[in-house]
Amino acid sequence: MNLMLDDCDTWAVVGLSGNPGRTAYRIARLLQERGKRIVxxxxxAPTVLGExxxxxxxxxxxxxxxxxxFRRSESAGEFADQAVAIGAKGVWFQLGVIDEDAFRRTxxxxxxxxxxxCPAIEWGRRRG
Incomplete structure (x- = not known):
């Protein structure tokens, strides 16, 4: 987790749209505020937050x-597999997204x- 939060700068956000009411949008904005490039x-294929x-x-x-x-658990595993295929260093399943088989494969x-x-929660825990 720390590797991703500290050392990884380019984050693809699966399920990110231009709707500011969605959690994916809020987390993407936070990632940008933390110096990350969001994709x-x-x-x-919308342009979101300037990306x-x-x-x-x-x-x-x-x-x-x-x-x-940011997808339901039953469809999240395919994105973990795609992440491995493109050579990503890490996969992050958001709160409530659980797929033990995908975790094992990855x-x-x-x-x-x-x-x-959630990255926001994990960064918040570090302040203490």
Whole structure:
């Protein structure tokens, strides 16, 4: 977790749209405030928070270090597999997103993974 929060600068945010009422939008904005580059991943490929979006991880023309997944648990595992395929250093499943098989597959490939956690909460815990 610390590797991703401290050392990884480019975060693809799966499920990020331009809706500021959504959690993905708020977390993407926080990532930017923390100096991270965000990459929106959404079927419509919207530009969000000033960053060009892409329809899939495979479409991103530069390296992505962390894939942050805002999808239901039953569809999140495919994004963990895609993260491994593109050479990401880490996969982050947001609060409530749990897929033990995806966790096993991902970590067996040597890719760090966090499940059922939120970067905002984890950064907040460090202040104490």
């Amino acid at each position: 929106p991943i959404h079927p419509n 060009q979006g892409y329809a899939s991880l495979a479409d991103v023309p530069f390296p992505v270090e962390v894939v942050d997944v 970590t067996e490939q040597g890719v760090a993974m966090v499940m059922d956690a």
